[in-house]
């Protein structure tokens with residue numbers, strides 16, 4: 247898609263906007279193929295998330311010592327931070343097989359009953375996007391988690407009967423980007439909840455070095471630091487940027503990723519020093535240059551960048567807000583002083599005689 251294009255965006259453009267981006271946190275087709283090879287296999291290898299790792303290590307060791315199945319685990323956090331990877335590590339550490347499914351794939355209670363009844367003893371069931379499961383399936387899950395039993399309803403209407411079905415003990419690992427959306431009865435049935443945080447640049451640097459080793463890519467410390475700084479706190483993005491920089495290094499340099507090579511490569515892909523891409527910068531440029539830094543309404547801002555409201559709100563804004571470059575206020579969107587600096591512009595307060603934004607940032 248072209249963010250300079252003046253043609254109105256189609257609904258398809260809006261839906262594709264997130265997926266098209268090199269800095270999107272969701273997996274694309276290429277990621278899915280490569281990620282399996284890059285996943286850490288045990289807690290030792292898993293970089294960062296010290297608290298979750300330490301707590302989980304205790305939970306798993308204790309379960310192993312008791313010869314029991316591990317407690318159910320809930321992992322919450324943004325996409326690409328390693329929830330699927332951790333669930334596989336849990337299975338590996340418990341020496342158990344793993345079954346992977348997701349909330350949207352379980353629309354009927356019967357779908358869930360079929361999965362649960364075919365689990366082996368001790369198996370790990372990874373349920374991604376658990377907050378998107380249907381209500382009846384969710385209610386069936388309560389009983390399965392607590393009593394390792396489900397009631398299968400046979401027949402319809404007044405003649406329907408519930409046949410109890412015993413399940414082998416299993417470990418449910420639920421993953422969600424929004425722990426707050428889970429109904430309390432479901433949340434309460436997890437023995438352990440781990441909140442995954444965005445990664446610090448030094449941690450991402452370790453992820454990049456590790457992946458470079460697995461991909462047989464030569465990378466200098468400075469090169470890894472350059473990629474880490476643009477990876478938006480997310481290992482999936484770090485790995486993706488690494489692959490694009492590797493291409494550039496092979497074609498335009500001698501294959502070695504130095505700071506300069508990484509910086510030039512990511513310049514070609516329009517990912518700037520802070521990890522903003524073209525859409526992010528289009529939003530900031532419009533906000534700063536057309537609206538003097540705001541406040542401006544979301545719809546107006548979206549029209550100004552030729553995007554759908556939803557694309558600006560859900561795809562661009564969360565990272566801009568997290569980075570402290572944009573704020574959502576009751577009066578509209580405003581740019582923070584850091585946004586002016588980042589885009590190489592002078593905030594109005596500092597412009598000679600400028601009064602445009604004074605007093606607005608606290609709104």
Ligand SMILES: Nc1ncnc2c1ncn2[C@@H]1O[C@H](COP(=O)(O)OP(=O)(O)OP(=O)(O)O)[C@@H](O)[C@H]1O
Nearest residue numbers: 281284285292293325326327328329330331481482
């Ligand atoms: N702590 C980590 N150390 C090293 N690599 C990691 C780490 N966390 C994630 N990765 C890598 O990042 C990629 C994405 O991780 P993963 O699929 O586990 O994320 P996720 O949180 O499950 O994402 P989603 O919610 O979109 O499914 C994988 O290739 C994985 O190897």
